Amino acid sequence: MAGFQVWLVSALASVKPVARLMHTHWGWPAAESLHFIGLSLLVGCIGSFDLRLLGVGKRIPIAALHELIPWGLIGFAINVVTGLLFLMTEPDQYIYNPSFHFKLLFIAIAGLNASAFYLTLYRRTTAPGAPDDAPRAAKIVAATSLCLWIAVIVSGRLLTFYRPGPCGPEGPGVLAECIPRVRRF
Amino acid sequence: MHTFFVWLESTGFSIWVRESPSLLAFPAILCLHTIGMGIVAGINGAIGLRILGVGSAVPLAEMKRFLPAMWFGFWLNAASGVALLIAYPTKALTNPVFYLKLGLIATAVLLARSIERTTSRIDDPAAGPLAGRVKILAAASLASWAGAITSGRLLAYTYTRLMS
Numbered sequence: 238m239a240g241f242q243v244w245l246v247s248a249l250a251s252v253k254p255v256a257r258l259m260h261t262h263w264g265w266p267a268a269e270s271l272h273f274i275g276l277s278l279l280v281g282c283i284g285s286f287d288l289r290l291l292g293v294g295k296r297i298p299i300a301a302l303h304e305l306i307p308w309g310l311i312g313f314a315i316n317v318v319t320g321l322l323f324l325m326t327e328p329d330q331y332i333y334n335p336s337f338h339f340k341l342l343f344i345a346i347a348g349l350n351a352s353a354f355y356l357t358l359y360r361r362t363t364a365p366g367a368p369d370d371a372p373r374a375a376k377i378v379a380a381t382s383l384c385l386w387i388a389v390i391v392s393g394r395l396l397t398f399y400r401p402g403p404c405g406p407e408g409p410g411v412l413a414e415c416i417p418r419v420r421r422f
Numbered sequence: 423m424h425t426f427f428v429w430l431e432s433t434g435f436s437i438w439v440r441e442s443p444s445l446l447a448f449p450a451i452l453c454l455h456t457i458g459m460g461i462v463a464g465i466n467g468a469i470g471l472r473i474l475g476v477g478s479a480v481p482l483a484e485m486k487r488f489l490p491a492m493w494f495g496f497w498l499n500a501a502s503g504v505a506l507l508i509a510y511p512t513k514a515l516t517n518p519v520f521y522l523k524l525g526l527i528a529t530a531v532l533l534a535r536s537i538e539r540t541t542s543r544i545d546d547p548a549a550g551p552l553a554g555r556v557k558i559l560a561a562a563s564l565a566s567w568a569g570a571i572t573s574g575r576l577l578a579y580t581y582t583r584l585m586s
Contacts, residue, residue: 266575266576266578266579269575270571270572270575270576273456273459273571273572273574273575274463274568274571274572276456276459276460276464277459277460277463277464277467277567277571278464278467279460279464280460280461280464281460281461281463281464281465281466281467281468282464282467282468282471284460284461284464284465284491285464285465285468285488288488288491293487293488293491294484294485294487294488296481296484296487297480297481297484297485297487298479298480300479301477301479301480302477302480303477304476304477304479304480305468305471305472305476305477308468308471308476386460387457390453390456390457390460391453391457393456394449394452394453394456395445395449395453398445398449
């Protein structure tokens with residue numbers, strides 16, 4: 238894994254124009270602002286839908302409110318793009334950062350959680366004449382989604398407090414959480 | 423003002439937020455501020471999108487059910503924001519961008535209340551005679567929250583004095 242991380246850092250760093258753009262006066266702050274706007278869009282649209290499944294606003298048809306979800310996904314897409322800009326500019330600050338590992342893990346679980354919803358519950362909850370009260374399984378998925386997105390925000394916000402330093406003489410572990418000594422090309 | 427900043431920065435709470443190595447001090451407050459931002463801006467954004475035509479089968483008046491969560495996010499951010507302000511009063515209060523952020527939040531809150539009043543009176547004002555007016559309010563609300571978030575983010579880049 239550590240070898241893969243080293244390769245990934247050099248691959249991400251090789252896209253020079255991104256780093257040049259991000260190092261301009263406005264690059265980094267503008268990308269951060271967009272990242273926070275994307276976050277709000279995601280939380281507002283996906284979080285509202287989760288709250289509805291949990292029982293908030295039962296007079297709103299679940300299928301109708303689901304039309305907000307594509308906008309939540311637009312927020313997610315904004316954050317993937319801006320996130321890649323950060324990643325390609327300072328790859329070692331993310332790839333070796335334990336908080337970033339957790340952030341990716343939480344995003345992956347949120348994706349699996351949402352997939353589970355669409356594969357097993359989406360039709361039942363959005364079919365015409367579906368009951369106002371979502372089934373218990375859908376409530377569990379919704380509560381899990383809310384917790385995971387909060388965990389994604391927390392691990393993203395904590396990145397700066399877990400910045401990796403150079404590895405000690407013992408070297409990186411299986412998953413590097415420090416910057417390994419490698420030759421710079 | 424200088425002596426007030428010096429005094430505030432010397433209080434126990436200010437020092438704790440700023441200097442405590444605990445994750446429960448500055449990092450946790452920052453996390454709460456970001457979660458609250460997502461809730462308050464996000465729910466207002468969802469309501470704004472609904473008014474602008476997304477999910478038109480959603481009864482607009484029923485979107486008010488999300489307002490308690492929205493206000494929870496707002497007060498979470500008011501409280502965590504005050505804590506961050508006590509930690510770094512000079513940094514924020516000597517920066518014009520901070521007042522821009524407060525102004526945008528005040529505008530956004532007034533717009534949210536105006537939208538709430540308009541949408542609670544009628545089943546679907548977005549389709550009625552108020553359509554134009556309420557859509558302008560919704561677009562202004564989205565712009566204000568995006569502006570508040572951006573100006574908040576810029577605080578880290580635009581301050582000229584960290585402490586008194």
